Amino acid sequence: MFRSFFPNPRLFFPAALLWTAVAMLVWYTLGERLSAYFSLGPWIGLQPSETNPEPFFSPEKIWLYQYVIMAGYLFCIPWYWIGGNRRWFWWSVVGSVTIIEIVYFNVQISAWLNDWYGEFYNLIQAALTEPGSVTLDRLLTELATVAYVLLPNITVLVLNAFFIAHYLFRWRRAMSAYYFSNWQHLRHVEGASQRIQEDTQRFASIVEGLTVSFVASVMTLIVFLPILWELSQNITELPFIGEVDGSLVWVALVSSAFGTVLLAAVGFKLPGLEFDNQKVEAAYRKELVYGEDNEHRAEPVGIRELFGNVQKNYFRLYKHYMYFNVARYAYLQGSVFIPILAMSPSIATGAITFGIFTQVSNAFGQVEDSFKFLASSWTTIISLISVYKRLRLFETFIPRDAPLINDYDDERFVPAASPDELEPQPQPAQ
Known part of the structure; x- marks a missing residue:
């Protein structure tokens, strides 16, 4: 990978x-x-x-x-x-x-x-x-x-x-x-075509997106933490707590840590279910492909059983995503009001101007979003874990001494399977 x-x-x-x-x-x-x-x-x-x-x-x-x-x-x-x-x-x-x-x-x-x-x-x-x-x-x-x-x-x-x-x-x-x-080692793996055609694209896209988001979160913290700490001097006190140095920084940290732990706890089963989902989808798709070239494959009885496995796994996935989304949306919607709640005593006493309110809200949002990177990205991380597990299992079939050929233009690149095996067979006349 x-x-x-x-x-x-x-x-x-x-x-x-x-x-x-x-x-x-x-x-x-x-x-x-x-x-x-x-x-x-x-x-x-x-x-x-x-x-x-x-x-x-x-x-x-x-x-x-x-x-x-x-x-x-x-x-x-x-x-x-x-x-x-x-x-x-x-x-x-x-x-x-x-x-x-x-x-x-x-x-x-x-x-x-x-x-x-x-x-x-x-x-x-x-x-x-x-x-x-x-x-x-x-x-x-x-x-x-x-x-x-x-x-x-x-x-x-x-x-x-x-x-x-x-x-x-x-x-x-x-x-x-x-x-x-290394097709000769991989062609018999279930869903091999999907691994090469789909999972490579998904893996590269998800890893790039998450990495850029993570780097942006770290950089945002480096830049905005001092800004938010300085702006916290304008906030006279926190409700129910009182005066705290760097109050908004601690509020953002506690809020994002709570959300991250909450979503990790309610979503720990989802990566395994996503992995199982791809397995049953691959089996179903493979039988349909065989049925295109062979009239004795993809018969109704066999297809019904394969689709039943797909349906069973999807329904399990929907059930677990339901309570995960309850926690996810409740947290993400509720976190919008946390900075307003934290600033409410200062707003009520007129201790801050509209400009400072805007600065604090924006800086708080930047810091909190960076802190809760894992919480916001959890569904994407679930997909990445699923794709990674599939490709990692896929790569176990490749010998350790296999040469590194990473481009179709490489002079050493020769597909292991014969052209007859790779090209679709002609269909009989109707």
Whole structure:
């Protein structure tokens, strides 16, 4: 699943985590010193102004973005020679780093927008409270400022979605070629065609989506936790508890931990049921395929039994998903009101402005969503576990000494089965 696309996965992924930790350590210890030698901020950065006190492309921000780009692509260089899987280097290594870089910049834009919303809604509150105190030009200038940031960001997100689609297809191609080159060992496995045709696509898509979401959650926590902690100083007390330092951070942590434990407890049976569901579906589909070419296969009695197995498993799945969804939707709907409840004493006493309320709500939502990554992604994780179990079982039939052939263009690629076995047989004349 990974070896066909990434260079030496057992080394690559731990090295990526270690490199990230080292890069962060260097940034927090030597970042300011290095900026004097490498930063482009003094030349291309925007200086603060009265209408734009914290520009997105300030000299300090430029150096941060520059450092992240440098650290990311420096990590890619040695993997061109390490791992022995150069065929997909530009997609698996450089492509993965590019996707993560874009996720990071999107998080930075969210943090900048959080500050912008606070100032903008304070401006609206002032305009509504004291008519004539805010000019139309001031409002339009604020909107133009945010447009300068959002329009390029929208373009990048569209291009990134296009890039990810190609990235996933390359990963699927690598897995498919590897499995198909070992077809003589796999062709007798139940649902072998489905594993190669469907599960490779689903695995690559789910892993990429969950990984990007997880990385985004971690980056969001790194960026927004200090913001939420600082904003918590505006919240005078929590209901039923009183004053707590960093109150909103603790509320977000407790809320998300509760949701994660709750959904994990009520949904622990679902991965096994999803796995069983694919087994009975594969048996049913296989008999139907045989029935296309053989009039003695897919007879009503046999099909009725196979479909009965499908129905039985689906009904069990529906029953377990029912109580899982009760817990899931109740938690997700209820969590929307938690920040309002936490801020209610401060709202009642008028201790915060509308702008601060907006900033707190947005920052709290970002932090809580990151904390409850597992809770929000649990149904997707269930599907991933099911697909992983099927592919892992599939790979046990491949000998350990099988050569790594991860592309149909590989000169060594020769399907093990003969063309007559792979091509559909001609149908008899009607």
